[in-house]
Amino acid sequence: MRVRASGKAASDAHTAPATDHSVSSSLSAGQRMSSDEIRSAFLQFYVDRGHRLVPSASLVPDDPTILLTIAGMVPFKPIFLGEREAPQPPRAVSAQKCVRTTDVENVGRTRRHHTFFEMLGNFSFGDYFKRQAMVWAWELLTQVYGLPAERLAVSVFESDDEAYRIWRQVVGVPAHRIARMGESDNFWASGPTGPCGPCSEIYYELVPATGAGGNAVSAEAVDLGDDARFIELYNLVFMEFNRDATGQLTPLAAKNIDTGMGLERLAQVLQGVPNNYETDLIRPIVDEAASLAGCVYDSAAEDARTSLKVIGDHTRAVVHLLADGVRPSNMGRGYVLRRLIRRLVRHGRLVGVDGPFVAEVAEVAIRLAAASGYQQVQRRREEIVRELAAEESRFLSTLLRGEALLEEILQSGMPVVSGTDAFTLYDTYGFPVEMTQEIAGERGLQVDMQAFDQCMAEQRERARGQSAFHGAGDGAASHRHAVRTVAAAVNGESGGTRFVGYDTLEWAPARVLSIVADGHELRSSTALSNSPQTIQLVLDATPFYAEGGGQVADTGELVPTGDTAALLRVQDVQSVDNIWVHTVAWPSPSSSPTEIAVGDTVVARVDAQRRRRIRAHHTATHLLQSALRQVFGADRVAQAGSLVEAARLRFDFTAPRAPTAEELAQVERLVNEWIHESRPLLVQTMPLDEAMRRGAIAMFGEKYDDTVRVVEVPQVSMELCGGTHVENTAQIGLFKVVSEGGISAGVRRIEAMCGPAALTYLNERDQVVRGLMRTLRLTQAAEVLPSVESLAAANKQLHKQVTSMRGELAAAYVAERARTEAINAGPLRAFIARMDESPNAMLWDADALRTAAEHAVQQLGAHSVVLLAAGHPTDDKVMLAAQLGPQAVRDLQLHAGKLVQAAAKICGGGGGGKPHQAQAGGKDVRRLEEALELVRRQVQQAVEEHGG
Structure with a gap:
């Protein structure tokens, strides 16, 4: 059968797009189950027991106090806090995607640490309580999943006699298989204050204890802290108290159940694999990464297997974060995403992957997610792959230099990596400080984080100083x-x-x-x-x-x-x-x-006139954000910064892609409609919790007092804001977008003007159009664009002709030189030379080098290697292009990408490409001859090893 959450259930959980998990009838006990079958069986078990199926919420929670969705209960937090009524029936079940990074350094090193995971959970909102939750959990594990009861053990809070009694007398768990644990293990809280309560956990015994002669020990008191022997599967939280600021516990009006069971852990047990990474949830990604690295996971060295597992885990995380609208940045959840992508790239390099690869492993993760019901991932496949490729490319461009600097630091003999060095790596080379800590830790070194934090604070101070207290000099x-x-x-x-x-x-x-x-x-x-x-x-x-x-x-x-x-x-x-x-x-x-x-x-x-203009621009930013959320979707747009001045406004926002011209026009039209409707502004002061319940938008990462100022344009916008605003939208006058563009990965910027500033801007543009009409001898403004486009097309065609002629001249020049200067090395003909020292030095750019190399290989034949280089001392720019014949690649195992990469590295640059064709660049022209000599030696070595 197939069960879908109703519209009400979806809205009760989250406004994000639903995850449509199919739910089939329970499978027979003991059957080896796929992860999809495990998930389906869990959901169906509780649907059959009156639970509403709630789709997975977004990884971006509707709560400014939480960075990411870290547990299955997050979408239900308002219900547990009493801020929202419970759905009917008052019980729910979900498979919730989650991301946690608190233990990121353990990913790949332990059997079951992850950043991304799915939490299977069933919830009761003042309905059933301990007895029913415990009985059902045991029934699910033993009868649906077929786990032997004798391999299960449970823990209870040390003073929870009721839970102990239910396990012993109702469920029938032997006394030696029940462990009482303290508050650090078996008392769950959502924070220092708020809902909390004791919990009971169910463990699976991976390796049964044995006595003399190898016989099973049947009455040994369990040690659930033995991770090698036991794995925690199911956590049942009995949420019955509220903790106040003094630590006092008082009973909640309703007793709730909040449970969680990691799908990855359960799959490890039911699929009989040694760790979570070898389940069908992650192993296909691991195998794809191994294939790209030219190795096999099962026979790889331990360090390589660790890196492959990190790639498997992080790929899932970044794919789902991107699907939910997170974009790489240097703050908040964007920084979490960027850090994971960069760790992923680094571990790819550690296992020997050359060049970009993240998009390829992401395709596997996308396919797996879509097959498991996460259609949002499939719908956004193109932008996910595009974003990952762009972010990887950005990081690879600085990674080599950053790694070289870090290696120098690590080999300096200093016992601690200085905070200044760590900050330089972060600020100049894009190394997340956590990555520096991780690499240093692998060498047994620590990073001076106190000094790093001081450097960060000083940088923020400098940034503030650019606009504050404009004193003279130092x-x-x-x-x-x-x-x-x-x-x-x-x-x-x-x-x-x-x-x-x-x-x-x-x-x-x-x-x-x-x-x-x-x-x-x-x-x-x-x-x-x-x-x-x-x-x-x-x-x-x-x-x-x-x-x-x-x-x-x-x-x-x-x-x-x-x-x-x-x-x-x-x-x-x-x-x-x-x-x-x-x-x-x-x-x-x-x-x-x-x-x-x-x-x-x-x-x-x-200055009243200046204040009026600032107020108009500030209110316009609120309208602009609402228009962007309406056009792009509220879950896909978030403010990333703003500047409000008398002359203009600037609004930075996260977005999945660049807006089209039509979408930008729609945004502008919406803002002007709201202005012309003369909507009044309502400004109120209220408790933060009330403002959030009413739907006010908070700036992510901002800290707010318990009482906040809320600025509302009825039916259009409601934001937490301390700025000054107009009393009526009509006072804005006119809104005009003057520019839009990307400023960083996943972050766009709109600049706009209002009122008199917009009128001045439009008048200036009108004068430009009139001037073009006079110059082009046109009578209608509508004729300007076609005329300019025609001129631009003609100019482009002329440029193409010049480029083609340059390429032909370059090809002819190189072909003549290659014919007379190519070196015979065994079966190989190699032409490796500089072009910029010739009389035709002005011919050379990257396109000309590539074209000339292609023609030279055609002339020299299948057993040929051509590598051309050109340098421009004035701007210290090096260009490299390599082209290999098919026999040189196949018989001599040469690789164009590796040749140019090695040469570029000497010149302080990078690059790469395919086995038969590649390009690269560098910054140090002085070392170009040294770089070419290295390539000549590598080619000669390949001839000696493979060509005789």
């Missing part, structure tokens, strides 16, 4: 330090600055709490010994918005009370520990001299 750092020191003191004395800028753009009287100049706190400006370009003032109240949340700071003026002719120009505002620090121009640009002292009062006045 005084900026001391300004920031001084301001933080002053802010701490002021905060302790007065409770901080009161921000009033949501309600007014002018505030008086604002009292001066502190003055900072050149890194020093002053009591009065009369103490200034020179004339700094700026000073910083701290006020007790201010209408000035401090830079934050992507929105730039307000500017304006401070007018000392009683001296309206004097003023201070506010250039920038930053908030530090709830203190607003105003950077003002000094000396004052006013006609009368301005003196300011601690305790003075001023009128604080924001």
Whole structure:
């Protein structure tokens, strides 16, 4: 039979696309089962017992406090917390895909550690409890899966007499097969506070203990901590308490059941293999990787088998993460994905895979996922493969240099890898610090992570310093330090600055709490010994918005009370520990001299016109995000950064691909429709939990207080936001997208303008079009694009003709030289030469080298090797192209990709290709002759070994 979750069940679990697992009738006990059959049997067992089948949720949870879906209970967390009503019937079953990276260093080294895994789970929301969950779990394992009861053992929480009694008296588990364990093993909690409860785990005995003469020991007390003998299969959590901030436990209104059983572990047991990686879930990927590496898993060395298992595991993880919309980046879940891809690439190199390979093993993982019901993976196959290939290519381009540097560091004799070196590898070569730790650990070395974290903190400080406290020269750092020191003191004395800028753009009287100049706190400006370009003032109240949340700071003026002719120009505002620090121009640009002292009062006045433009652009970013989510799908778009200025807005977002012109036009049209509908904005303050329940969008990775500010455009947008906004969308005026493009893997950027800025932009473009019409002698604007396209096509055709002529000239030149200069080495004819030192040096680019090499091989014959090189000393660029005849590849075991790769490495570059054709590049022209000499020796060695 085939059971599908109803629409209500799917929505109760998650809004992500459903995973459609087919469910068939239970299989006979003892039958060797495929993973699909194991999953199907589990789901059907609980469906038959009144459970609603809930599809797997996305690996990206609808919860800003959780990075990834790490357990089967995550989609049901709101129900367990009482934030959402339980479905009817109040019991569910699922096969949930999960990703955990806490034990990533153990992947491949143990039998059953994974990053990606499937958790089979059954759940009760205030319905059945301990007895039924335990009886059903035992029945499933022994009668459906056919596991011998005498090979099972259980654990219970040390004080859970009820669970112990059920196992003994109801299920009939012998006393010596029940172990009582403490809180660290058998008490589950979702965090420091919240739902929790004791749990009971069912273990399978892989290797039965034996006594004298090899007889089975029947009454030995079990040691469930013996991983070589026992494997944990099924965890039954009895969620019956709530833990408060003091650690006090109080009973929940409803007692719940939350269970989890790893599909990979169960498959290992039921398929009779020694570890999870050799099950039908992972072994096909492992075998494909082994084939690409030119080895066989079963006969490979232990280190190679470990790397192959890492590849098998990580390939599943990255494929499913990409399918759920995660894209590689340097933050959050994008960093998890990038780290896994790079570990995957490195382990491929460790087993001898040359060049790109991740896309090929990913194809196997995609096929397996689709066959198991994860159709989302199959639907996104092309973009998954494309994204993996691009990310692998990016990493391979720097990997060689990074590995060389790391090797130098490891061989330096230092007992610890310095944090500075680890940071250089991370920042310059894209080495995740965890990878540096892993490689160093293989040599018995540690990484100074404290120093690494300091380097990271300093980099963030430098980034902030580019826009904050624009002091002169190297005084900026001391300004920031001084301001933080002053802010701490002021905060302790007065409770901080009161921000009033949501309600007014002018505030008086604002009292001066502190003055900072050149890194020093002053009591009065009369103490200034020179004339700094700026000073910083701290006020007790201010209408000035401090830079934050992507929105730039307000500017304006401070007018000392009683001296309206004097003023201070506010250039920038930053908030530090709830203190607003105003950077003002000094000396004052006013006609009368301005003196300011601690305790003075001023009128604080924001530049109203500039604030209006900033507000319009900020509200427009909210509308833009909603439009992107509507066009691309809410589960596929997430904000990755923003900048809101008076002149423009910039919005970075994750996306599975570049938007088409039609989609971008649709986004722009939606935003302008919402603007023209004059929708009012609602701004409310509420508890964070309430905001999330109501569907407010939170910026991933941001830390929020318990009480948050929610900005809502009814039926369009609801976001957590502390920025300033218009009161009605009509005040935005006009929205125009001016550019769109990719800024990193999986991250796109839109720049747009609103109101007067957009009008100015459109007027400028109109002048450009009118100028083109005059130049091209056109009468209609619609004629401009076809005319320009025609000119571009003609220019492209001319360029192709020039390129073709260059290729023909290059081919003729090389053919003549090869005919007279090729070296005979046994059966082989080899022409390995530089082209840039010839009179025709201007001919050479990468295309010309490749074309010339192809023609030379055609002339020299099947037993030929041609490698051409050209260097440009002015930009220190090296180009290499190799072409081999078929007999040279087959009889002499030569490989064009390996030849150019070896040469490029000497020149500080890289590359590769196929056995018969390859190209590469480098950066050090001075070593080009050395590189070519290496290739000549390799060719000669191949002749001696294979050609006689």
